[in-house]
Amino acid sequence: MRKNNNYIGILMSLAATIWLIFAMSACKNTGYVKIFSAADTIQNCSVPYIVKFGADFETGSGDFDIKWDFGDGETSNEVQPVHIYREAGIYKVSVMVSQREASESRSIAIDLSASSKPVEALYEYDVLNDNLHAPANLLFFNLSKHATSYKWFVNNVVVSTKREPEYIFDERGNYIVKLESVCNGDTAWYARQIDIDYPPTDLLIRTVTISLPGGYIGKDLQCAVKYDIFNEESSVWVRGVRTFPVTWEWNPPLELMFFNGSFQHEEVVFLIYELGNPTPVYSFGFDINDWQDDFYPRELTWQGPQGFSALVRLDYR
8 A cells, every 4th residue: 555655646746747837838828917016106296297107017928018098098008107197187097917818907096186286205215235334325215205306405515406316425424314305386305314434443254255167176175364464364174175156154254454443454365275285276355445435345256267256245343
């Protein structure tokens, strides 16, 4: 009986695999569409209203068709259309996405019954490399509603009139960033404090990942970090490397005092050693000034000849 049960299990597994292959093939032939949501953004405050539309959807591989019906007798085949409503009203807007035999639609209602809408000001921001050490590079995302023009202030000084500016804070400080959003004389403000820290004093190396030519498979390899002519920190050996890439991790992270610290040199060099060979088989380095100019990147990459490559993960304090 046990042998028969094994055969039954094998047959059931084979049947499931065949069904999956058939289902995937059928999906590929007939298409696939899934709409998750549709949304509108009203871009001004009065008639005629300018509205931008968008949908979150996915399809199978290959071409697809999309059609928006704006509820006023006009349509569009653009993925993210902008439409002008010349009369106030409540409109039912629908979007249909189709791919071969598959299709799906989604509808939303947009209330434009009032002759005007109040302006609302709001923003969020993102920090390049997720790092608020000076200099810090911030990108602002404008979430205002019904506005047509904008002014950005840093400590009461106008720094931009773009909808979504990028701004560099060069020095440590507590900054008030204010957004002024305007439409037809209606004005709204939004402000918040952004704290920028001093430049970091410590550079922390967490991991080094490298790829070498296939001739180094089976070798014993070690990674060392040289941060001045007298200091070289080494990792543990990786014995009998089986495949690349291979990663060395420092736990706790290797701490190098670079920025305003005790070491005033300008380069960090990474060296890869093979057991029994005092000369590095591979080395690469980075200029510390580049790191500060790039707003303290969390990852550094290196691409060398003949299949040599490296990825270094960093932190700052």
